[in-house]
Amino acid sequence: MKVLVTVKEVAEADDDFAIEGTDIAEGDLEYDLNEWDDYAVEAAVQLAEAGIADEVVTVTVGPERAEETIRMALAKGADRAVRVWDDAFEEGFSDVAAKVSTIEAVVEAEDPDLVLGGVQAADTGFGATGVALAERIGFEHAAVVNDLEVDADAGVAHVHRELEGGVEELTDVDLPAVLTVQTGLNEPRYASLRGIRQAQRKEIDAKDLGDLGVTAGDVESALDITSMYEPESESDAEMIEGDAGEVAGRLAELLRDKGVSA
Amino acid sequence: MSDVLVVAEHRRGEIRDVSYEAVTAGRELADARGGDLHVAAIAGDVDAFAEDLNREGVDAIHTVGNGEEFDHNVYQTAVAALLDRTDADTVVTPNSVNGLDYAPAVAENRGIPLVTDAIGFEYDGGLTVTREMYGSKVETTVDVDGDRHVLTIRGGEWPAAEGVGDAAVESVEVDLPESGARVTGFEEVGGGDVDIADAEVLVSVGRGIEEEENLGLVEDLADALGATLSSSRPIVDNGWLPKNRQVGQSGKVVTPDVYIAIGISGAVQHVAGMKGSDTIVAVNTDPNAPIFDIADYGVVGDLFEVVPELIDEFA
Numbered sequence: 001m002k003v004l005v006t007v008k009e010v011a012e013a014d015d016d017f018a019i020e021g022t023d024i025a026e027g028d029l030e031y032d033l034n035e036w037d038d039y040a041v042e043a044a045v046q047l048a049e050a051g052i053a054d055e056v057v058t059v060t061v062g063p064e065r066a067e068e069t070i071r072m073a074l075a076k077g078a079d080r081a082v083r084v085w086d087d088a089f090e091e092g093f094s095d096v097a098a099k100v101s102t103i104e105a106v107v108e109a110e111d112p113d114l115v116l117g118g119v120q121a122a123d124t125g126f127g128a129t130g131v132a133l134a135e136r137i138g139f140e141h142a143a144v145v146n147d148l149e150v151d152a153d154a155g156v157a158h159v160h161r162e163l164e165g166g167v168e169e170l171t172d173v174d175l176p177a178v179l180t181v182q183t184g185l186n187e188p189r190y191a192s193l194r195g196i197r198q199a200q201r202k203e204i205d206a207k208d209l210g211d212l213g214v215t216a217g218d219v220e221s222a223l224d225i226t227s228m229y230e231p232e233s234e235s236d237a238e239m240i241e242g243d244a245g246e247v248a249g250r251l252a253e254l255l256r257d258k259g260v261s262a
Numbered sequence: 263m264s265d266v267l268v269v270a271e272h273r274r275g276e277i278r279d280v281s282y283e284a285v286t287a288g289r290e291l292a293d294a295r296g297g298d299l300h301v302a303a304i305a306g307d308v309d310a311f312a313e314d315l316n317r318e319g320v321d322a323i324h325t326v327g328n329g330e331e332f333d334h335n336v337y338q339t340a341v342a343a344l345l346d347r348t349d350a351d352t353v354v355t356p357n358s359v360n361g362l363d364y365a366p367a368v369a370e371n372r373g374i375p376l377v378t379d380a381i382g383f384e385y386d387g388g389l390t391v392t393r394e395m396y397g398s399k400v401e402t403t404v405d406v407d408g409d410r411h412v413l414t415i416r417g418g419e420w421p422a423a424e425g426v427g428d429a430a431v432e433s434v435e436v437d438l439p440e441s442g443a444r445v446t447g448f449e450e451v452g453g454g455d456v457d458i459a460d461a462e463v464l465v466s467v468g469r470g471i472e473e474e475e476n477l478g479l480v481e482d483l484a485d486a487l488g489a490t491l492s493s494s495r496p497i498v499d500n501g502w503l504p505k506n507r508q509v510g511q512s513g514k515v516v517t518p519d520v521y522i523a524i525g526i527s528g529a530v531q532h533v534a535g536m537k538g539s540d541t542i543v544a545v546n547t548d549p550n551a552p553i554f555d556i557a558d559y560g561v562v563g564d565l566f567e568v569v570p571e572l573i574d575e576f577a
Contacts, residue, residue, distance in 0.1 A: 011396070012396065012397070013396045013397075013399045013400070015548050015550065017399070019400065022402070024396060024399075024400065093404075095375065095376070096366060096369070096370075096376050097369075097370065097373075097375075097376075100370065119362075122397060123395060123396055123397075124395055125378075125379055125393075125394065125395065125397075126376075126378050126379070127357075127362050127378055127379070128362060128365075128366035128369075128376055128378050129366075130366075131362065131363060131364070131365075131366040131367050131370075132366040132367060132369065132370040132376070134367065135366070135367035135370040135371050136370055140441075140442040140443050141334070141363075141367070141443070142363070142443060143359065143362050143363040144359045144362065144363070160449070161359065161363070162359065162512050163273070163359050163360070163512075164358060164359060164511050164512055165511075165512070165515070166450060166451050166452040166505075166512065166513060166514060167273070167448055167449070167450060167451070168448065168449045168451055169331075169332075169445055169447075169448055170445070170446045170447040170448065170449060171443055171444065171445050171446065172443070172444045172446055173442065173443045174442030174443070177442075177443075183495070183496075183499045184495075184498065184499035187500075187501065222375035222406060222407040222408065223375065223377065223404050223405070223406055223407070224404065224405045224407075225402050225403070225404055226390065226402075226403045226404065226405050227402065227403045228395070228400050228401070228402045229400065229401055229402075230399070230400055230401075230550075231394075231398075231400070231401045233550075233554070233555060234555045234556075235554045235555045235556075235557070235560070237544070237554050237555075237557040237558055237559060237560040238558065238559050238560070239554075239559075239560045239561070239562065240559060240560065240561050241562075244563065244564070244567035244568050244570075244571045245571050247561050247563060247568055247571070248568055248571030248572040248574070248575050249571075249575060251543065251559070251561065251568075251572055251575075252572060252575035252576060254543075254559060255487065255520065255522075255543070258519060258520050258540075258541055259519065260463050260487050260488070260489070260520055261487070261488060261576070262485070262486055262487060262488040262576060
């Protein structure tokens with residue numbers, strides 16, 4: 001079977017950052033593979049190693065810069081990558097439906113049996129693309145999966161969904177399906193030097209919307225970010241200052257006041 | 263078409279608190295749009311749920327009695343049916359694990375704009391939603407096209423609806439399509455030798471500890487203080503501590519006398535699990551870390567310098 005993994009390059013803000021217009025200043029952002037997607041890549045690679053998946057393909061909606069991140073996924077064991085970008089995405093913030101329209105076209109071309117992606121992207125935090133995609137392409141789905149066993153012969157994924165409060169839901173999902181993967185599902189590997197070398201030779205197929213038969217209208221966003229600001233601190237904490245020794249002394253004093261002792 | 267439909271969430275026979283907060287948010291939106299507030303109770307003992315959900319400001323309650331617990335096939339089908347049979351064109355539901363398992367599909371299926379994890383909104387002829395980005399470092403306002411919306415709301419941002427309403431209750435039958443996803447059971451996780459929920463003093467460690475071999479430092483601190491060791495999610499994800507030590511939304515909710523957060527930034531999912539602690543002490547290198555918003559005492563500093571000194575104080 002073929003596994004398609006949605007991989008996003010996410011931006012993380014430095015501790016000190018400036019806001020320019022409706023986004024954080026480019027120079028104050030660091031880019032990396034989305035943490036949740038790292039677990040999805042690992043799950044897919046493990047399926048390949050177990051002989052369940054024949055091919056692992058990643059799909060990314062992102063500019064050329066994202067290829068560094070995509071190479072990381074290839075170095076960890078994905079076979080090849082599709083990267084979609086278009087001037088239409090430069091217009092502003094893409095909503096869930098716009099991303100779904102893009103990935104839908106890639107799903108049609110690739111015809112996967114299983115789509116894995118992270119629960120959410122660390123930067124925008126919508127947590128919705130996978131489930132919306134499943135609805136669009138007529139796949140089954142399960143969100144927030146923290147345990148996965150694929151029975152390819154039966155065409156079923158046995159999953160646990162991590163609910164709040166330390167409860168897991170056990171669900172059987174027929175394939176084809178979209179599963180959104182929670183952190184902790186597995187232990188994502190570090191890319192080996194050999195993997196990194198091999199990744200240089202793997203294919204990253206760059207496409208624009210026209211290549212996929214998607215129009216700019218299909219990815220028009222219903223959402224528009226109109227302002228961005230740092231939330232006002234609600235802190236009324238008493239901040240303890242000084243060198244480590246002074247701070248520890250003051251902390252010890254107040255902890256003893258609260259009755260803390262060995 | 264300006265009514266609002268709130269879809270309540272429940273588990274094991276109990277309405278979850280965030281459902282009552284969704285009722286408040288839904289009432290606000292319905293007021294701003296001059297519409298009625300509908301509330302849906304789907305699956306389980308829906309008659310009892312309808313009674314619980316009949317809070318002040320609720321105009322109509324619709325019960326759909328298929329199944330016992332959450333099933334996204336049932337929720338998607340029931341919500342679609344209620345959007346058809348009522349004047350509601352907007353859905354408000356909790357931004358929970360189950361909310362995110364069906365609400366995006368409803369929005370996609372109906373072609374309605376979706377905004378998740380809302381922490382506020384205003385309606386003035388058009389909807390503007392407030393939500394966070396970049397791991398809570400910034401807030402954004404987002405203008406949403408059109409008059410139909412699917413909104414998932416973060417817990418703890420709206421007050422719970424109170425009082426008793428005089429909502430009309432109707433029972434609705436829906437035809438369920440075949441589903442290829444079947445819930446087969448539930449499992450409690452995080453059992454084991456220690457129940458961090460019983461501890462009076464918790465030393466809790468987060469990503470700031472950097473490496474597994476550094477855990478000994480916070481273990482020593484816990485020993486020195488007679489405290490129990492707990493952690494935020496990444497430590498458990500990495501397999502450095504067992505699941506029964508995890509504080510937060512998907513772990514344990516704790517309310518100790520003293521909670522000492524070491525190298526924990528204070529993501530919303532973590533804070534949900536410890537904000538009820540009597541006294542919160544936080545040590546973090548980032549002065550903007552959200553943990554300081556709920557801390558009583560804060561230290562902006564390097565835990566690898568502060569913690570050894572603190573251990574010495576109690577030695």
